[in-house]
Amino acid sequence: xxxxLDFGSQYSHLITRRIxxxxxxxxxxxxTQRIADLKFKPKGVILSGSPYSITxxxxxxxxxxVFELGVPVLGICYGLQQIALNKGGQSSLATKRExxxxxxxxxxxxxxxxxxxxxxxxxxKTIVWMSHGDHLESxxxxxxxxxxxxxxxxxxxxxxxEHIYGIQFHPEVSHSVEGTxxxxxxxxxxxxxxTNWSMDSFIEKEIERIRTLVGPHGTVIGAVSGGVDSTVAAxxxxxxxxxxxxxxxxDNGVMRLNECETVKKTLDDSLGINLTVxxxxxxxxxxxxxxxxxxxxxxxxxxxxxxxxxxxAHRIDAENEKQGRDKIEWLLQxxxxxxxxxxxxxxxxxxxxxxHHNVGGLLxxxxxxxxxxxxxxxxxxxxSLGLLLGIPEDLIWRHPFPGPxxxxxxxxxxxxxxxxxxxxxxxxYIEEIKKAGLYRKISQAYAALLPxxxxxxxxxxxxxxxxIALRAxxxxxxxxxxxxxxxxDILKRISNRIINEVQGVNRVVYDISSKPPGxxxxx
Ligand code: XMP
Numbered sequence: 356x357x358x359x360l361d362f363g364s365q366y367s368h369l370i371t372r373r374i375x376x377x378x379x380x381x382x383x384x385x386x387t388q389r390i391a392d393l394k395f396k397p398k399g400v401i402l403s404g405s406p407y408s409i410t411x412x413x414x415x416x417x418x419x420x421v422f423e424l425g426v427p428v429l430g431i432c433y434g435l436q437q438i439a440l441n442k443g444g445q446s447s448l449a450t451k452r453e454x455x456x457x458x459x460x461x462x463x464x465x466x467x468x469x470x471x472x473x474x475x476x477x478x479x480k481t482i483v484w485m486s487h488g489d490h491l492e493s494x495x496x497x498x499x500x501x502x503x504x505x506x507x508x509x510x511x512x513x514x515x516x517e518h519i520y521g522i523q524f525h526p527e528v529s530h531s532v533e534g535t536x537x538x539x540x541x542x543x544x545x546x547x548x549x550t551n552w553s554m555d556s557f558i559e560k561e562i563e564r565i566r567t568l569v570g571p572h573g574t575v576i577g578a579v580s581g582g583v584d585s586t587v588a589a590x591x592x593x594x595x596x597x598x599x600x601x602x603x604x605x606d607n608g609v610m611r612l613n614e615c616e617t618v619k620k621t622l623d624d625s626l627g628i629n630l631t632v633x634x635x636x637x638x639x640x641x642x643x644x645x646x647x648x649x650x651x652x653x654x655x656x657x658x659x660x661x662x663x664x665x666x667x668a669h670r671i672d673a674e675n676e677k678q679g680r681d682k683i684e685w686l687l688q689x690x691x692x693x694x695x696x697x698x699x700x701x702x703x704x705x706x707x708x709x710x711h712h713n714v715g716g717l718l719x720x721x722x723x724x725x726x727x728x729x730x731x732x733x734x735x736x737x738x739s740l741g742l743l744l745g746i747p748e749d750l751i752w753r754h755p756f757p758g759p760x761x762x763x764x765x766x767x768x769x770x771x772x773x774x775x776x777x778x779x780x781x782x783x784y785i786e787e788i789k790k791a792g793l794y795r796k797i798s799q800a801y802a803a804l805l806p807x808x809x810x811x812x813x814x815x816x817x818x819x820x821x822x823i824a825l826r827a828x829x830x831x832x833x834x835x836x837x838x839x840x841x842x843x844d845i846l847k848r849i850s851n852r853i854i855n856e857v858q859g860v861n862r863v864v865y866d867i868s869s870k871p872p873g874x875x876x877x878x
Pocket of ligand 1: 833870877
């Protein structure tokens with residue numbers, strides 16, 4: 356295992372990611388981690404960058420015991436300043452802050468083979484990505500210079516005997532052309548970490564961890580939505596503890612066409628998960644009656660969800676008691692790594708633009724412990740895991756679907772007939788996208804029903820009906836997105852089908868707004 360200590364840099368998770376790409380297992384822990392409390396002996400330690408300057412009041416510091424572990428240490432950016440601080444070098448605020456591309460001149464030292472290992476196979480001039488305010492005024496004692504840029508004389512330093520390396524640039528970002536090679540040199544050649552981390556080993560390890568946590572009789576519940584994260588988490592639980600895991604699918608009345616049945620079929624019939632479907636569609640729709648404000652819709656759906664889920668959990672608990680089984684003690688959540696990073700990082704929570712619904716309230720109400728089997732994984736890793744677990748491909752590649760569902764895609768008041776129109780249109784839209792082989796290219800697509808009527812003519816009759824807005828975006832992280840450029844003939848077919856097949860719609864428009872300033876959803 357490689358230990359990465361996170362000083363709050365926006366890139367810390369990328370370090371983890373690149374190292375896993377080399378097949379090496381690593382763990383990211385907050386920089387406040389005491390070395391004496393570590394539960395494993397790392398093969399090497401990486402100190403990340405940070406939004407802090409080393410001279411800031413309250414700037415975080417590494418436990419000096421890191422340097423007593425007797426394993427190689429690599430400091431990146433702020434991590435380099437931490438090395439200097441501990442090893443007697445001089446850091447100062449750079450007179451010129453450096454952001455973006457820089458050309459690194461690699462200094463090879465054939466007479467210092469260990470120091471030389473970090474840049475083994477790296478070009479003597481290589482493009483790296485800088486993002487820093489501090490820089491080294493002088494290297495610590497015993498360190499030699501292994502790289503410099505036009506503004507940082509000591510952009511990369513190394514200590515031959517102590518196996519300590521410091522670099523000013525960020526090898527983890529893709530703009531650092533040979534960054535992965537440098538990280539691989541560190542973890543594989545310098546630390547000697549084995550390159551056997553794979554999804555298979557992850558599955559075994561995680562199943563073992565779940566079994567130990569939950570114990571031989573413990574019971575776990577979790578909500579499933581039919582999305583990839585909750586499904587993968589559920590299948591993993593099923594593998595670990597069988598029917599002691601109860602999945603609950605809440606039908607909130609604003610899911611897509613036939614979605615509840617489809618999800619039930621896959622999870623229950625094919626994957627063998629112990630699933631309860633709680634049909635609460637009428638309850639949700641009655642609570643949504645007359646509500647137009649999107650945030651209010653979200654709150655109602657979030658709260659009602661908790662209400663229904665809790666009632667189900669209590670029912671299962673009562674059932675368990677009757678059968679002499681243990682009380683439910685665990686709540687499964689499909690939290691992914693990026694969410695974990697958000698909460699351990701020094702950056703503080705990012706501003707909430709929309710209140711996304713979650714089931715956090717359940718923990719307090721039912722005094723449940725959280726179990727999060729995907730907390731180490733990135734989205735694409737969850738997908739490969741899902742495939743290995745035998746989850747069907749079309750579920751693995753499903754576009755994300757918001758918790759409040761079609762309620763935020765029917766603009767204005769949500770009524771059963773409006774939901775049905777949006778559902779039918781959405782179904783045609785997605786069907787045609789799949790037929791055209793574009794589904795995987797698009798990150799998210801849906802049809803929204805606008806609360807306006809426009810005049811049309813159908814046959815000899817004048818119509819006065821509603822508008823469907825089609826949205827399709829391409830994005831990496833859903834933070835920024837661009838609209839998808841459909842071939843026109845496909846748009847034409849979709850529009851024709853929707854207007855002909857969906858009663859109440861006489862006009863279809865295509866949304867050509869990017870995010871920002873638009874958002875992906877219309878509400
Ligand atoms: P926006 O509209 O904010 O959407 O650009 C970004 C991503 O978040 C999804 N989204 C939600 N997901 N509850 C959810 O679970 C919500 O209230 C919600 N609002 C937006 C949206 O579908 C897109 O993937």
